[in-house]
Amino acid sequence: MKAGISFAQGAEHRLSVFPTGAESLEAGHSGPTAAAALAKLASLDGVELARNCPNAVALLSNLAAAVAGQKSAAQTQLFKLATLSDLERKLIADVLGTGEIAGVAALPDGSVARIEETLLAGIWRVCIGSDQAQEYIEVGAIPQIVRRAATDLTSTNLTIYAAPEGAMNVLPVLAEIRERALGWRPGMSAHIINFTLLPMSPVDQAFLQQSVGNGPILLTSRGYGTCRVQATGIRNVWSVQFFNSTDSIILDTLEVGGVPTVALATDEDFEDSAERMQEIIEAYFE
Template sequence: MTTTTTHIAMSTAPKTQPALDIADCPPAIDVLEQLRVGLARSIAGRRAQPLSIASLSADAHALVIEALGDGEIRAELDATEAHPRALLTETSLTGVWRWRLFDPAGGLLADVLEPGDCPTPMYERPFQAARNRIDWPRDSSEDSMDAVAVLAELDTYLDLQPDSDAGIQANTRRLDINGAKDLSHSVNLSMLPQNPAAMALIERCLGQGPARMINLGYGRCQIEATSVRPIWRLRHFNSSGRLLLDSIEISPIPSVVLATTQDLTDSHERLGQLLAAIGDHGPSNFPKGQPRTALGCD
């Protein structure tokens, strides 16, 4: 685990102006309606199925992405032997996520929208190859004793976590975080007198995992999976880049990136309002001389 700032590279493709209005594009509207149904399932505590948008026409795809907008959370999952590289983003509707998979050459393998507290890859992949325990020294030098105390505390709370050989699976995911038993635990490193040797020992024992996330909602929260299941490192920075809080969290997914039931309810309502506005608008902006079938919006 490193202490350098994480840079998550997202799509570099330029945004283009859609060729028509979304009211003229039934496939785009259908995607939004399916997302609203998925949000309702998530609010009820049931898993919503991911929705592929890879086969949409270029116009319909652009209209859907434009309607959903950009949110505050970004994530990247490294490629492994079992999985390709993944980029995940939250849309402007909290709890509606977009995730894409890429082959080694950068080619797009999947383009998916998913309603819920957190997208499936973020639940399933960060700790698939992780260790279940911390390999920490029981005897150490005086300058690293503070680190040993932190590692021992984390090790104790790992005993409370549910056993899993493949991380948190989709069929056991915690959709309603307000009503679920809270097994998370956090250690505030900023409040502890850690010297460089102690911090180096903590980072060496926890290691670095394949997942990184950034939440830009309040300043900048940089989140990294460790190589121990399910331990995360979180750093909160202010607008000028000053570190405000450095902490370690034991949790399947850090709470700062999970959409709550209220978030999902608000997004369900906003999406309903958007669909109502689209319905009131009605078909009006077909490019002249070009049929709907040519646009993939039939």
Template sequence: MKPLNIPIVALGPGSQTGSDDEELIYPDLPKEMNTYLPPPLPEPEELARAPQALETLQRIFEHLENSRTDTTARFIDVSGLDGPQRELLNQVLGEGEVSIRLHGEDEWLIQESVFAGVWRVSHPASKLDRIEIGSIPTAVLEHGLVGAAPALAVPDQAPPDGVINARMLLVELAGKQATYRSGAQPHVINLSLLPHTAEDLGYLETTLGQGHTVILSRGYGNCRITATGVAHIWWVQYFNSVDALILNTLEVVDVPSAALAAREDLEDTAVRLREVLEAMQ
């Protein structure tokens, strides 16, 4: 019988080349994650001095309980609260993961509380100070796109030297942005997975421009979300613990999901706020 010539491929321990002392190199990932911590509860005498703050917390809870059926905007004006009332409210709400700034001529300052989906919204020009319950404050949708170009115009002239992929990406973005409708599925371009140069990034930044909304989410590492100068096109960047960029995307969407409180977040918030209110009784 003629022997079969079957090549043998070495597998298993001892079959790999290289020194046993060599270490695999992994990118640095975020090492800390922000998690919910119950807020410090006020003393009974503090509660006695701040009945309006306690009433406000109860109204927040009622809005959360009705969130499954009530789709209208849910606002609570707290601009009239005095010092003790405001201090207790701030103590219980605390500061959560997401901060938002709408800058320019009409500035809005927004901070999520430790209860996901419960936002403190401030408009310094009008002295407005309110609490809003929902996935994202309405000010982001109503004022965040003011001044943005309604469509992306891809330059006709040839791009600068060193640009290899940016023009094709702009054509893709322009097509998706032109057909995008509010509430539709987002279109995401992951720049981290595409070959690109520093000139590509510079050309994209120059062509897209800068909008008036900046969102910082500090859940797992840091996520910086910036509105471009074109409506519904956002730049989303994730950084690790040493502030190195680990994910870089362009998204065509109303607001990127990294900034939104999901329905599950609102349901968890209702449970947590109920526990806090029960402990304060």
């Protein structure tokens, strides 16, 4: 089994199965000149912005058209940022803002992609490594790089070894996970195992995590509370945990299926984002 990124170290919360890490998932876009660039942008009217940032204006117009016609089940649409000037990049970052979901995905070549949803649901900013040439905007339910990592860096083989002394329920749970993971196909509903309700001893917890391992993807959604979505090392198997506003876990689950729906943009999200995108363009440039 290929190893992904492990987020198990430095746990901040006491969870029933999959510990959360202390890593920050915020993908920063500010730099030494960001404040000056945004101050310059704020001083320009719509005509001047269009004159100084033609590529950014064209990109925003294309994004508006893309999100207006996007559906959650459709192929994503990708827009590269390589041709934009630093000022135009700052304009794009200012217009799109930072949304609730951020995360990372490991890639087969050893690089890491930073993923960040913008304020407009279904419009994502993705950067591979630290190369600006590998930064792009993607419109879709979830960036395709997440789905690829979930397939390319996970294993279809869940080996179940003899349970250690002190185990209670872990063997039937592992058998259920293996059967469901092998049988899942795109379009099928996810199968959910709720560890908040299922009695699992500390030995069960440790053996389960050791068996499925940590996978190549970690996404965190911060809304009214926090939801953490982590791929395990087994294909189609995800840890999904919900925390309240005080960072206490309130729901600890394992999902067998595609990318969990809590991380996906919906058709309603695209409709709302298309409306807001048009309002933003009118406010900035008209």
